[in-house]
Amino acid sequence: MSQRINVSSGVIWEDIVGYSRAVKIGNIIEISGTTSVAPNGEILGKNDVYEQTVFILKKIEGVLKDYNASLRNVVRTRMYIKDIERWEQAGRAHGEFFRDIKPATTMIEISKLIHPDLLIEIEASAVL
Numbered sequence: 001m002s003q004r005i006n007v008s009s010g011v012i013w014e015d016i017v018g019y020s021r022a023v024k025i026g027n028i029i030e031i032s033g034t035t036s037v038a039p040n041g042e043i044l045g046k047n048d049v050y051e052q053t054v055f056i057l058k059k060i061e062g063v064l065k066d067y068n069a070s071l072r073n074v075v076r077t078r079m080y081i082k083d084i085e086r087w088e089q090a091g092r093a094h095g096e097f098f099r100d101i102k103p104a105t106t107m108i109e110i111s112k113l114i115h116p117d118l119l120i121e122i123e124a125s126a127v128l
Helices: 013-018 049-066 084-098
Strands: 004-007 022-025 028-034 074-081 104-109 120-127
Touching: 028 049, 049 074, 049 084, 049 120, 074 084, 084 104
Parallel strands: 074 104
Antiparallel strands: 004 022, 022 028, 028 120, 074 120
């Protein structure tokens, strides 16, 4: 098996739940579900799916940079949205980042996220 490299964001939940922000094995990078929570714990974009999606995709882009990768390496995204009626807001933000890359993607409506002010969570898979 190729060397495993874990990236931590340093939040306490990683040790409590037992996960990494991202994991790279070989040329594959898997990025955990990402929400619109700033490093200080503040939830950004309350009641704004578009703003939360933009913030999340910028966070994902930052994680990829830790691996000397970029959004161009993303082959799949998964979007978990609390209100599918607001899909266009998430879709517009996703399109601004991925219009020319066009990864495979999924958008699924879910009933809840870990905090009521979180409206969307996104995962990403990348190949170097």
